[in-house]
Amino acid sequence: MENGSSNKGGKNSFVYNSPPASITDSPVGNYSSNANTAMISSQEFDLTEAKAAMLSYHTLWDIERRYDFIQVLASVDQGQQWVPLMGKYTSLSSNPLVMGQPVYQGSNLEWVKEEINLNRFTGQKLKIKFVLKSNQFINKDGFYFDDFSVQIIDKSTGINPSEQNNRILYTIFPNPAKDAVHISIGHSITTQSIEVSLYDIFGKLFLRQVFPNSIHRIDLNLANLPSGLYFISIEAAGEPVIWQKLLVLH
Template sequence: SFQAKWDIEGSFDYVQFEISTNNGSSWIPQCGKYTKEGGSNQSGATAEPLYDGLQSEWVLESIDLSDYLDQNILMRFKLVSDTNVREDGFYFDDLQVKILNDNLSIDDFIAQNFNLYPNPVKDQLMINSPIQNYDLKLFSIQGQLLFSDQNRNGNSTIDYSKFANGIYLLNIQSNNRSQTFKIIKQ
């Protein structure tokens, strides 16, 4: 997953997130939540997943790489642009590659060590945990980062009173482990 925003000439210029399994000899474009199908004017990417147009707010993009488990891969962002219209470009941040398996791992560790209540929440979400030094990130359902706090310790609260009613995603990270919880604000 990664945070991204972009301003790219629509229907002509584009960015693709690509994977190579052969040390860069060839590249495979990847489909994400915010990619769309390339058009006939996007040379070399017709009907392939890509980013173009305007996305002015940061969004949390997620791409499933499970087809590449147990393989050495290279990743890249490829930007293709003509000389006609110049826009701001493509920005990304917080790129993370998460490996999940069926053993007692990330989900079980977080679930066993964090108690979140009440859910649904009206004003204050309580977090009870024996874990020291964990990070919180709160996202809107559209993927916009609303709140971030690092180095929380033990029990904690998050003030939801300033947020509109709806569904939010709370990401908790500790010791290179992460889990996202769906929190409903009433």
């Protein structure tokens, strides 16, 4: 995710559903008055060949009811227009800014798995954005999300490509890592090559390398990377095999 406002979201290594960290609008303390924080996916999700698609993530939140709100939105035109999405845990807002739109509001202090149907966006490419807006009065802890995933059912096969590729056995170690991280692949991949990318939490690309399908171990040099939370993306034939958090500590 890349930050889209003057209020900077980021990682929280103390509150998470799966280690080592979650993403939050306010990493240190409560969100500010008149906050307008947007975290936008740097990745564009390709649903052009999708039969069906589902967005899922784990989330918890604590915000002022009615006056402050969180929305998750989708765009099919590179962020020119955004459509609010309704999930299992959203409710319709009475805030004049987003009257009648689905939002997260109030408090939910236990991790829940949110699922949002994306079928109306099939045949298109999609970006996702999380937004928190507050007024000038009560400030609370804010919004956390973790384990973000878009699951796609392919038109031709009816199989989720990421599930198919996940049959490839892999291990990423150590995690946390210091100067290097190693990716062990259990068997040869049937595609011609695999692509490994490394992003920070705002979607900035730090590394991208392509390897032959015969490789069984990949070693990535992290010595020049700043300490922090990153995401390793592994793709085969253009489809995601894994998207995993990696903590770098020097």
